[in-house]
Amino acid sequence: MSQEITIPELGSVGLLRYSWRQLTSMRTALILLLMLGIAAIPGSIVPQRTQNPMKVSEYFKNSPDLSKWMDRFSLFDVYGSPWFSAIYILLFISLIGCVLPRTIEHFHAARALPPATPKNLDRMEHHSSWSPQGNELEIARAWFKAKRFRVLEKDGSISAEKGYMRETGNLFFHLALIFILLGISFSSLFGMRGEAILNVGERFVNTPTSYDSLQFGKLFNQSNLSDFTITVDKFVAKYNIDTNAPEDYTLNVSFAKGDLTKTEKRVIKVNSPLAFGNTNIYLQANGYSPVVTVRDSKGNVAMQGPVPFLPQDANLRSIGAIKVPDADPQIGFVGSFVPTYARSEGNGAISVFPEALDPRLLLSAWIGDLGLDTGVPQSVYRIDTSKMKQVGLKSLKPGETFTYPQGSITFEGYQQWVNLQIVNDPGKNFALLGGIVAILGLLASLFTRRRRIWIRVGKSVEVAGLAKNAAPGLEIEMAQFVAMLKGEK
Amino acid sequence: MSRNWAYLSNYLIYSSMAVYTLSFFAHAIETAWAVRVPTEDSNQNLDYKRTEKVARIATAMMILGFLLLVAGVIARGVSAGRVPWGNMYEFSITGAMAFSGAYLAALRKYDLRWLGLIVSIAVLLTLGTAVAVLYRPSAPLVPALKSTWLVIHVSAAIVSGGVFLLANAIAAAYLYLDAMESRGERTAWAKRLPSLEDLDQLSYRLVAFVFPLWTFAVIAGAIWAESAWGRYWGWDPKETWAFITWVAYAAYLHARVTIGWRGRKAAWLCLFAGSTFLFNYVYVNIWGTGKHTYSGL
Numbered sequence: 001m002s003q004e005i006t007i008p009e010l011g012s013v014g015l016l017r018y019s020w021r022q023l024t025s026m027r028t029a030l031i032l033l034l035m036l037g038i039a040a041i042p043g044s045i046v047p048q049r050t051q052n053p054m055k056v057s058e059y060f061k062n063s064p065d066l067s068k069w070m071d072r073f074s075l076f077d078v079y080g081s082p083w084f085s086a087i088y089i090l091l092f093i094s095l096i097g098c099v100l101p102r103t104i105e106h107f108h109a110a111r112a113l114p115p116a117t118p119k120n121l122d123r124m125e126h127h128s129s130w131s132p133q134g135n136e137l138e139i140a141r142a143w144f145k146a147k148r149f150r151v152l153e154k155d156g157s158i159s160a161e162k163g164y165m166r167e168t169g170n171l172f173f174h175l176a177l178i179f180i181l182l183g184i185s186f187s188s189l190f191g192m193r194g195e196a197i198l199n200v201g202e203r204f205v206n207t208p209t210s211y212d213s214l215q216f217g218k219l220f221n222q223s224n225l226s227d228f229t230i231t232v233d234k235f236v237a238k239y240n241i242d243t244n245a246p247e248d249y250t251l252n253v254s255f256a257k258g259d260l261t262k263t264e265k266r267v268i269k270v271n272s273p274l275a276f277g278n279t280n281i282y283l284q285a286n287g288y289s290p291v292v293t294v295r296d297s298k299g300n301v302a303m304q305g306p307v308p309f310l311p312q313d314a315n316l317r318s319i320g321a322i323k324v325p326d327a328d329p330q331i332g333f334v335g336s337f338v339p340t341y342a343r344s345e346g347n348g349a350i351s352v353f354p355e356a357l358d359p360r361l362l363l364s365a366w367i368g369d370l371g372l373d374t375g376v377p378q379s380v381y382r383i384d385t386s387k388m389k390q391v392g393l394k395s396l397k398p399g400e401t402f403t404y405p406q407g408s409i410t411f412e413g414y415q416q417w418v419n420l421q422i423v424n425d426p427g428k429n430f431a432l433l434g435g436i437v438a439i440l441g442l443l444a445s446l447f448t449r450r451r452r453i454w455i456r457v458g459k460s461v462e463v464a465g466l467a468k469n470a471a472p473g474l475e476i477e478m479a480q481f482v483a484m485l486k487g488e489k
Numbered sequence: 490m491s492r493n494w495a496y497l498s499n500y501l502i503y504s505s506m507a508v509y510t511l512s513f514f515a516h517a518i519e520t521a522w523a524v525r526v527p528t529e530d531s532n533q534n535l536d537y538k539r540t541e542k543v544a545r546i547a548t549a550m551m552i553l554g555f556l557l558l559v560a561g562v563i564a565r566g567v568s569a570g571r572v573p574w575g576n577m578y579e580f581s582i583t584g585a586m587a588f589s590g591a592y593l594a595a596l597r598k599y600d601l602r603w604l605g606l607i608v609s610i611a612v613l614l615t616l617g618t619a620v621a622v623l624y625r626p627s628a629p630l631v632p633a634l635k636s637t638w639l640v641i642h643v644s645a646a647i648v649s650g651g652v653f654l655l656a657n658a659i660a661a662a663y664l665y666l667d668a669m670e671s672r673g674e675r676t677a678w679a680k681r682l683p684s685l686e687d688l689d690q691l692s693y694r695l696v697a698f699v700f701p702l703w704t705f706a707v708i709a710g711a712i713w714a715e716s717a718w719g720r721y722w723g724w725d726p727k728e729t730w731a732f733i734t735w736v737a738y739a740a741y742l743h744a745r746v747t748i749g750w751r752g753r754k755a756a757w758l759c760l761f762a763g764s765t766f767l768f769n770y771v772y773v774n775i776w777g778t779g780k781h782t783y784s785g786l
Contacts, residue, residue, distance in 0.1 A: 026747045030740055037736035037765075044726040044773070051723065051779070079724045184722070193719070243628045248635075270632040271717050282719040421719045428721060435708040442701045469746060 023090065024097030032091040039087055043078030046070065050077070092181060099174045106167050113152040114161035117454045124454070124464035126478040132461045136485050140455045143484055149453070157456035163468070169444025176438035183430030189219045192424045199289050199306045199415045203231040206422070226279055226424070228257045233265075235416045237286060239354050244315060246354070251283050251418055278426045285419035287311045287318055290337050290361045291412040294324050302327045302407070306415040309337045310381045315351035321383045322363075322409075323370055330370045331406060332383040336362045337414070349395065361411045365392045365404050449473055453481060461485065494568030495627040501561030502582060506616050508554035509589075513609035515547035520606055520678055547605055548596070554612075555593060558586045568627040574643040575630050577774055581619035584770070585612045587651030591695075595655065599691060603682045607658055633780075638713035645706035646731075649699050650766055653738075656695040657763035660756040663688040667753055689752055692759055693745055700738050707731050718780060727781035730769035737762035 022028055047055035056076050060067040067076075074081030121127055140158055144151050149160035194214035196204055204210055206228050216222070234252040239245065251268040257276065268274050274281040289306035296302050302324050309320030315338075322333040340353035341360040349362050368388030371378065378384065394402040396411035449471040456462045463482060467474040522540045562583055566573035573579045592608045595601055630639075667685055669675055675682075683691075710731065715721040722728060741758045744750040750758070773781065 026743065030743050030748065033736055033740045033743065037733045037740070040724075040729050040733050040736075043724055044729040048724065051725065240628060242626070245628060246631055247629050249632050271636040271638075271713075273716060273719070280719065284719065423719050425715075425720075428715065431721065432712065435711070439701055439705050439708065442704060446697050446701060 020097065023094050026098070029091065029094045029098060032087060032094060036087050036091060039084050040078070042075055043084075046075050046078070048076060048078060050079070088181075092178060095174055096178065099171060099178075102167070103171050103175075106164075106171060110164050110168070114150055114159045114452060116152060116154055117157040117159040117456055121454055121456060121462045121464040124466060126465040126474060127462070128464075128478075128482055129460045129462040130486070132457050132459075133487070136455065136457050136461045139485055140481075143481065144453075156458060157454065159452065159454050161450075161452045163448050163450030165444045166448040166450045166468075167445070169441040169446075169448060171441070173438050173441030173445055176434045176441055178434075180431045180434035180438070183427040183432075183434055185427070186430060187217070187425045187427030189217045190426050191217045192220050192225070193421070195284065195419055195421050197308050197417050197419050198232045199308065199417045200232050200235050201415070203229055204420065205229045211422075220424075224424075226257075226277065227259075228255065228276075229260060230255050230274075230281065230420070232418060235286060235418055237354070237416070244353060249283060249286065278428075279422065279424045282421040282423065283418055284421045285311075287316060287417055287419075288337050288339060288356065288359075289415045289417045290320075290322075290335065290359075291415055292322055292333075292361075293410045293412055294322070294327070294331070294407065295410075296327060296407045297405070302331075306417070307335075308380075308417045309335065313351070314354065315340070316354040317349075317351040320381050321379075323372070323380075323383065325370055325372050327407070329367050329406070330372075332366045332370050332385070332388065333363045333409060334366065334383050334385070335364075338362070339414075356414055359398060359414055361396045363392075363394050363396065363402060363409065364390055365394075365402070365409070367391050367406055451477070453478070455485075491568045491570065491627065494564050498561050498564035498568055498627070501557050501564055502616065502620065505554045505557035505561055506613060506620070508550055508557060509609050509613050509616070512547050512550035512554055513606065513613060515543050515550055516602075516606040516609055519544045519547055519602075544602055547609075548602060551589065551605060551609065552593060554609075555586065555589050558582065558589070558612075558616075562586055565627060569629060571630055572640050572643070574639060574647075575628070575634060576623075576625050578619050578623040578625050580643075580647070580770075580774075581615055581623055583647050584650060585615040585619070587647045588612060588615070588654055591648075591651040591655045595691075595695070600683075604658060604662070607662075608655075611654075611658075633717050636713060636717065638709060638716070642706060642709040642713050645702055645709060649703040649706055650770065652695050652699040653703070653734075653763050653766050656692040656699075657760055659688055659692040659695070660759040660763070663692065663756045664753065664760070667756075685752065689755065692756070696738060696741060696759065696762075700742060703735060703738065707735055714780075723780075725779040725781060726773045727769060727779060730765060730773055734762060734765045734769060737765050 047059060049056050059076075070076065074083070078084055118124065122129070137153075137156070137158065140160075141151070141153070144158065144160045147162065149162045150164075151158050151160045153159075192215065194211040196211050198204055206225055208214055208222065208225065231254040232251065233254055236248075236250045237246060238248040240247050249270055253266050253268060253274070254263045255266045255274060256263045266274050268281060268283045270283055273283070287309060288311075289308045291306045292304070293301060294303040303322070303326070307320055307322050309318035311318045317339075318337045320335050320337065322335060324331045336349065338349050338351035338360050339356040339358075340351050341358045342350055342352045344350045349360060366383065366385050366388040368385075371384045371387060391406065392402065392404040396402055396409075398411055398413045401408050401410040450468040451471065451474050452466045452468075454462075454464050463478070463485070465474050465478045465481075519540045522543065562573050562579075565579060565582070569575065574583060589608055589612050592601065592604065662682065663685060666675065666679060666682060666688070669679060670685070682688075710728070711721040714723070714728075737758070741755065741762050744758060745755055773779070
C-alpha cells in the first residue's frame, strides 16, 4: 500500500472483505456478465487463430503494423486472451461467492418452518375477512396439505409457504454453470485433438507421428493415446446434379482396437463419428489425390503415388504440389486438379462438377532447389519457386505423360482422400450433464411461484397472501382459498 | 412430384402474403377509424365499438394468413423430403411464421391487437425479402445438416427468435409511449394501448418464458456440433452471437429480478438483447464466415 493514501478504518483484512463484497455483489456480477458479452464480439469479427489460421496470416500480410498491435491485445486469440479469461474468471468467482452462501442459507430455510403469522393481517395484500363458521382452520389445514404447503400453526392461525423450488432451481442452475466450466477445463487439460489426411486404401496407426496436426491438453499423458488402427476401405461422395451441392459422404473403414486381432468394419458419416470410450473419429473433409509417376531422364522411377490436393471451391478444383526432393536436380510440380474439366474465358481450367467425370491435371514443372533443407516449415500444397526455373507447362488426361528435358511425369489416375479428426474429450459428459441440470434448474426457477398465505380465526376469519418477486397468479389462488373456506366450492 | 410440392409451397406463400396484406389494411383502418370516432360526451375517449368489426376482420385475416403460411412451410418441407430449414429462404419463411404465431398465441391471453399493424408489416417485409432476395430452389440437405438435431435445434431457435422479437416490439412500444407520456399526454390513438406497466410486465414475461428454450437451443446446438464437427463449442461466429444473445438476456433477467430494473432501463436492455439475435440472423448468416454457412446465398 502506498504511504500517501491510507485507509485507516479498513486495514488489509477490511480491504479484502470490502473487495470481496464488491465482487460478489449483484451489480458487479451484472456488469461482468455484460462485459463478457461485449468482449466476445471482436472474436466474431477479427479472424481467430484457432478457427482460421490462414485468414490470420493473410491479415498479417495485408496490414503488418496494425496486426502486430492487434496481436499484442490478443485480438487473434480472443477466447484464450488474458482479458477475456479475466472477465469470466472474475464472473465465476463472483458467481461462486454469491451462490455458495445462498445455498447454505437455502439449505437451512428449506428445513425451517415458515415465519409466524404477522399480527396485522389487514396490512397485507389480498386481505379479506368475514365472520367465522367454526371449521375454517380445519378446511385450511386440509387445503394446505393437499397443495403441499409448508405450514406453521400457532394460536389459532396458520402461516403457509410454498415455492421453495424457485430458489432450489435457481441455485442448481448456477451450480450447473460452474459444472459446465469445470467440464470444459477438464477437457482442455486432459484431452487431445488431431487431424490426419488419408488416401483411400491407407492405414492409420494411432501414434503421434501419424498425425498431420496434433494438440494435447497440458496434462495429457502421451502414453494415454489409445491403441487403434484404422484403414480407409472406401469413400463415396454423392452430389446433387442440379445444384452440385454434396448430398452424402460415406466412409467405410476397417477398425481394430488394441492387439489388432479383431478387425471390425465400420461406417463413418458426417453426423455419426466412430465412437469408442471418450474418443471420437470424425470425417471432416475430403478431396482428390492425383496419382502420378515421376521418372528421370533414364526412365527410373523417382516418385510414385497419390498426392493430396487441397479443394478450392464447391466443384473441388484443387491445388497442390508434387515435390521430388530425391531427384538431382530437385524437381517440383505446381499443380491444379479439376474433377470435371471445362474451360472458362479468363479463368482457364475450371471444374463444373465435384465428381470426377472428366478429370484433368494441370502442371507446371520446376527445376532447382525446393528449399526443403532450410528448416523453415513449408506447406505441402505449395512450392517456393524463388530458387527454381520453370521447364514446362502441361494439361494431362488420365494415362497421359508429360515429357520434359530432365524426365517425365505420368498422370496415372486419381484417388480420394479423407481428413479424419480424432478427438479425445474426457470432460464433455460433465459439460452435458451441467447443461441438462442448468435447463431443469432454469425451468424450476422461472416457473415456480413462491408465496405465503395466512389465515387467522378469532372473532373473524382473516386471510392474506404475499407473492414474492411480484409473481402473478396469487389472486386466483386466494379467491379459490376463500371460496373453499366459505364453503362455496 | 417434389417439384409440384415446391410450386404449391410458392403459391401458398404468395397467397399468405396477399392475406397478410389484407390484414395489414384492416389493422390500418382500425387504427385510423378509432381516432376519428370520438364519443358524444367527450372527444377524449374513443369509441371502439364501431371499429370492433374491422378489428375482428384484421385478426381473422392474420389467422388465415398464418395458416396459409404454415401450409406453405410444410409443403416446402415435403417438396425437399425434410424439415424446411436448409437455407436462408426457408429460415425466413419459418421465422415469419414463428413471429406471427407467437403474436397470435399471446393474443389468446392478452389484448395485443394494437400490435397487429406492426406484426403484419414485419411479416410482410420478411416474406417479401425471402421471396424476392433469398429464394432458392428446393433441394436436399448438405450432409452436415442431415441430423435429427436439425429439427430440435432449429425449431427451438426459431421459436425463441419469434418470441424474442415479439418482446422486442413490445419493449419498443414501451419506449415510444414512455417518451410520448413524458412530453405530455398520449395522443388519441395511443390511448387504447395498454399502460406502461402492463407493457413492461408483458415483455418481461415473454422473455422469461422463452429464455429456457433459448438455453436449450444453444445446448442442443452444442450437442449437434459435437457430433458433426468434433467439438461442442468452437466460438464460430454464429455460436459466439448465440452466446452473446444468451448473456444479454441473462443480464436482462438478473437486472429485473435481482436488482429490480423496470421500465425504461429494462426496455433498452431488452432491445439490445433482441438486436443481438437479429444481428446474428442477418449479418452472420449472410456476411459471416464460419461453419454456419447454410444461407445458400
